[in-house]
Amino acid sequence: MRRFELAQPATVGEACAILAADPSARPIAGGTALLILIKLGLVRPGLLVSLRKLHPPAGITWTPAEGARIAAQCTLQEVVDSPIVREHYPILARACEVVANIRIRNAATIGGNLAHVDPQSDPPPALLALEARIEISGVTSTRTSPLADFLRGAYETDLRPGEIVTGILLPPPPAGSRSTYLKFTSRSSEDRPLASLATVVRVSEGVCQDVRIAVGAAAAVPKRMRGAEEKLRGRPLEQPLVAEVADLVAADIEPIEDLNGDQRYKRAVIRSLVLRALDPAESEGTPST
């Protein structure tokens, strides 16, 4: 382990000022991702800026008009346990609940999870399907960015020097929608996903009124599947349309080949996840695996 200095600012402004002054400094919250990178020698920051003691403390708020704001410092387990999240955004609770194990979930933060942009992570695709916006704070100003724009690539965000993620903003979910998050692991159940799928679907009068599909983990960044959504919108959720949509989603993803599978295999997995999530007969069961 490399030696480093640790700053523990009390305010967001202070944290951003320290980060702006030293471009080699890295923010650290839960540390579950960054410490592995440091240990492997992939990053060697001389200064870590802890975000654990920032004021105001972590919290999750909700209004029917605006939706929810989740403070970035919330741990994944706090998100899982939040009554607000469980009631209005159950797929986010689910996506956070299946991350690694309880020890990791009690340390890792939701803001850190997004800012790290590990390609194989559960929360981002769920947040994409929930149309999250990211609240970003700098030394003097705060801005928001749609999550799709925030996620630039593997381990790459649109954060500028001196900026940190301070919150996640979730619009109210479409009334009467049904959502699913499916995680697929090929090794240990504590493993990161090989592929994952988040869907939010609102069916009324027999047809899909609103549909959002996001695929995670297989490609470099999670991706909304606009073509497949378009194909479903305004049509009844039934076969063979669902199978066609599953094929379309699988074809639209450019999976990264690795030790867990080649493109053909990962597309087969994604196809299977779409079938399970959208097939009314299948998706009644526990949304896991």
Added chain:
Amino acid sequence: MTGAVQYAVDLRMPGMLVARALRSHLPHARVLSIDTTRAREVPGAVILTRDDLAGTRSRFGPVFKDQPVVAIDKVRFVGDLVAVVAAEDLDSADEAISLIEVEYEALPAVFDPREALLPSAPILHDPADFVDGSGTADTIQPGVEGFEGFPDGNLCCSAHFESGDTAKGFAGADRIFEDTYSCDPIQHAHLEPHAALAYWEGPGSLVIHCSTQDPWVVRSELAYIFKVEPSAVRVIVPSVGGGYGGKLYPRIEPVVAALARKARRPVQWVLTREEVFMTLTRHGASVRLKTGVTRDGRLIARQVEVVYDGGAYAEISPRVVVQNAPVAAGPYRIPHVSVDCHAVYTNKPPAGAFRGFGVPQIVWAYESQMDDMAHALGVDPVELRRKNLYQEGDAYLTGERLDGVGVEQCLSAVAAAIPPIARSGVREGQPRQRLVRGRGLACSIKSTMTPSNSVASVRLDPDGSLQVLASGVEIGQGYTTILAQVAADALGVSLERVRVLKPDTDVTPFDHGTKSSRLTFTVGEAVRRATIDIRGQLLDMAADKLEVARDDLVIEHDQIRVRGTNVVLGIPDAFKARFGLPVGNLYGDAVVQTTGGLAHGTYRGKDSAFWMWSAAAVEVEVDTQTGKWRLVRIASAVDVGRAINPVQCHLQNEGAATMGIGAALMEGLVHDGGQPLNSSFVSYPVPSMEDVPQDFQSVLVEAPHPDGPYGAKGVGESGLLAVAPAIGNALADALPGVRLRNLPMRPADVFAALSGAATQPGEAPR
């Protein structure tokens, strides 16, 4: 008081330096030069390279002395040690490491053991390196084991075993089955990394605290390397955080001792997890298996060829080869058997002992084929096995009589625990369900290292406390508890009165190592005999004092009592009666030498002091869209002879079976051009609690062994052996036409096999 345990990684000494290593990034290269000029400028850095080995025997190894303390002429795998640095702190050591300049000349490398045997393959070891001696008597006994000679090119060692006449056997067979099975190398993943702390008390006197499973071999090897008397090397072993074979034989101890010698200060080295992955692996293997069977399901001939990927150094591969040739045909009575086992050098991390000692790779082959044969013959897989299994008192292939044969009981227990999947109607032509289930089972045989030697010394203090001195290592298996139980029972005192000392070669007597599931059988028996000796001495003292016959006395509840009366004498009073005061000690000693060994060349004799029998059955559920499978339930039955501590036996069984699950599903080291691709826990997961089914039945079968304490046998490895083939058989049962022949069986592999099976015209009818 807190329950906290001190491991070698926790030790600290005044003036202690800490170490880091420079390792090869090339799989095979000549080391042209090592320049430490700039590294030496780091304050306090002590650097050890090949230039510092003067006065030592620079190579070591439990059989062949082929492993240099640090690289001498060549590096032979990615991760081979080139230099080590000791410094005041890890940052300084890292800095010095980064300043060492090494010039290599890359050499052609070979990674596949069968390719390594081709005439065109690059040779890893110069034959001249082996003139030093063929091995030490501590670990291998050339005459007895039929093992002799030196490596021949990349062929590290071979063993041939024969019984009957296979040509005749195959000629008489109605059906012959021939397949090749393979296993990727895997890693032990013991929670505690390798760690050692060494210091020299004088030029010829070395003390080392280390996380070893085998203090006496570390002692003899260090004495050999540094040319000192074995008694001048003191090996002290604290609690060890898991071993599984990965801490047998010297690993980092030689280089830590060499570094401490140069630094003239205590040096501690703790490996990083990534380094552990480069330190030792379980042999990758390929097994060609040909079996002749009669129409009614009797196995009559079997030919086995096992090629173990030994990696860059011989390590204990020669013993793996020699020990497994006589058991490679499986737990079945087969009149005609021929086995060839080979270990081959390749430019990969060295392979060595791993729970099961090379047997799981072979069981994987013969138990997979067993189900295919049962299917082809239209026989129930359980019945086919029953028809051929060894029974109590049978003569084994080596000519010895088998005592304590619990294998059929194991098989029956798991078969009953997990019944076949009830199926109605024909499966062919039906649309495939997304989730399908299958059931599979397997059974196995393993020998233990024979002969072997364990000594125990037991001391009774006047306060009635009993100190057990022995050199077995507590690696989490519960050894300490077993010895305490045995000693308490043999004397008649409560468990709390017994203290089991940790190994210290200056204090505790010889033991042949914490391996081969042997401690309960050998050390346990030695402790039992030594304590019975003390009991006799104590009763003599009490009989004198109480003026009764010794046979009238019993020891219970920490007191000596005249049978059938209320007359009692405390242990302190017995000492007082003899010595005037409560002073002195009573000592008991026992040496247990298991007898046996096979005759050189003929392989006849007694192969194993006891036999490990086990069986596993599983039910799997497979997702036919993705190939993902999960265990619905598992049953593992092991023959323990007699369960001295049933809870610990169950835990050993469950732990071993869980390792089997890991090897079946997710574990497999991948190298590309010799570069490790998944040598860390980020990319190499091991089973978590969630990966083990809730329905996990551990069954203990008790077929007592006449030589074990209370009839007990070893149980450390048995539960691992049959799990992977049971899973493979369950997958074949669930998915008609699908047979995976390589471990692990990743979901992607199942998917590929399914895709192949689906497109095959005329899917195999099942």
